[in-house]
Amino acid sequence: xxxxxxxxxxxxxxxxxxxxxxxxxxxxxxxxxxxxxxxxxxxxxxxxxxxxxxxxxxxxxxxxxxxxxxxxxxxxxxxxxxxxxxxxxxxxxxxxxxxxxxxxxxxxxxxxxxxxxxxxxxxxxxxxxxxxxxxxxxxxxxxxxxxxxxxxxxxxxxxxxxxxxxxxxxxxxxxxxxxxxxxxx
Amino acid sequence: xxxxxxxxxxxxxxxxxxxxxxxxxxxxxxxxxxxxxxxxxxxxxxxxxxxxxxxxxxxxxxxxxxxxxxxxxxxxxxxxxxxxxxxxxxxxxxxxxxxxxxxxxxxxxxxxxxxxxxxxxxxxxxxxxxxxxxxxxxxxxxxxxxx
Numbered sequence: 001x002x003x004x005x006x007x008x009x010x011x012x013x014x015x016x017x018x019x020x021x022x023x024x025x026x027x028x029x030x031x032x033x034x035x036x037x038x039x040x041x042x043x044x045x046x047x048x049x050x051x052x053x054x055x056x057x058x059x060x061x062x063x064x065x066x067x068x069x070x071x072x073x074x075x076x077x078x079x080x081x082x083x084x085x086x087x088x089x090x091x092x093x094x095x096x097x098x099x100x101x102x103x104x105x106x107x108x109x110x111x112x113x114x115x116x117x118x119x120x121x122x123x124x125x126x127x128x129x130x131x132x133x134x135x136x137x138x139x140x141x142x143x144x145x146x147x148x149x150x151x152x153x154x155x156x157x158x159x160x161x162x163x164x165x166x167x168x169x170x171x172x173x174x175x176x177x178x179x180x181x182x183x184x185x
Numbered sequence: 186x187x188x189x190x191x192x193x194x195x196x197x198x199x200x201x202x203x204x205x206x207x208x209x210x211x212x213x214x215x216x217x218x219x220x221x222x223x224x225x226x227x228x229x230x231x232x233x234x235x236x237x238x239x240x241x242x243x244x245x246x247x248x249x250x251x252x253x254x255x256x257x258x259x260x261x262x263x264x265x266x267x268x269x270x271x272x273x274x275x276x277x278x279x280x281x282x283x284x285x286x287x288x289x290x291x292x293x294x295x296x297x298x299x300x301x302x303x304x305x306x307x308x309x310x311x312x313x314x315x316x317x318x319x320x321x322x323x324x325x326x327x328x329x330x331x332x
Contacts, residue, residue: 077310158302163219
């Protein structure tokens with residue numbers, strides 16, 4: 001259903017590429033790569049999306065801890081299979097101390113991603129390795145937690161969480177989830 | 186057969202009694218068309234869906250939102266046999282409308298978010314669990330007659 005963005009190269013660029021391709025040195029091959037337009041990843045964040053995410057985050061970041069702990073609490077209740085990752089906690093009930101602490105940790109990661117929104121993959125490299133090699137959370141669960149973060153946003157900020165903000169945040173959280181699972185295999 | 190606890194039955198009835206049915210259906214469908222634009226493929230006859238403002242103010246979207254809520258109320262009235270009650274609806278969606286059933290989950294997620302923003306703090310995790318279970322059963326019933 002999704003269209004791949006085709007790489008459109010202008011005539012001028014084609015002529016340069018042809019002329020330059022006659023010089024077959026490694027340096028020339030590397031230079032040719034820089035001339036080719038980069039392909040967009042499917043459903044990547046537009047400038048409008050990034051602006052919407054940053055503007056909304058500026059409004060809600062003061063309540064980040066509450067958002068994180070509520071989203072996590074909900075996830076553990078509504079999707080009980082997610083509790084399997086937290087068997088080492090004493091108390092998994094909504095609003096418990098470990099849940100609140102971890103909600104804060106998660107939102108810290110989200111805040112970091114907002115700051116690095118122009119290159120989430122490289123910005124979240126450490127978190128990516130943590131999730132791939134140590135935590136090994138099944139990537140389906142990133143979608144689940146993202147959904148619960150959106151539900152909490154809708155509850156806490158009904159006026160600001162417009163459909164436009166919703167789509168931008170949904171895409172942003174999907175990009176974060178992708179970055180976190182990048183090193184898995 | 187789906188087992189409903191007393192809490193779940195009461196909660197779902199309560200949600201439907203509290204929400205403004207004319208608003209929620211329209212809001213959820215509009216949100217679905219905006220957040221997941223590929224769902225617009227099923228609404229070619231709805232006219233102007235070019236941007237969020239157009240979708241939100243589109244009268245056909247509003248009318249269809251009410252139809253969707255009507256469908257959910259049918260499930261509410263037949264909670265112990267939703268699969269059976271939805272046989273015709275399932276055939277309609279698969280044979281005539283030819284909707285990819287993965288889209289049902291997208292609309293269900295938008296419904297959850299709209300209901301959450303309507304109910305605010307009373308949409309507790311337990312209430313959310315009951316509501317999402319109800320929507321999961323509805324979606325499964327809609328998928329049943331696909332082959």
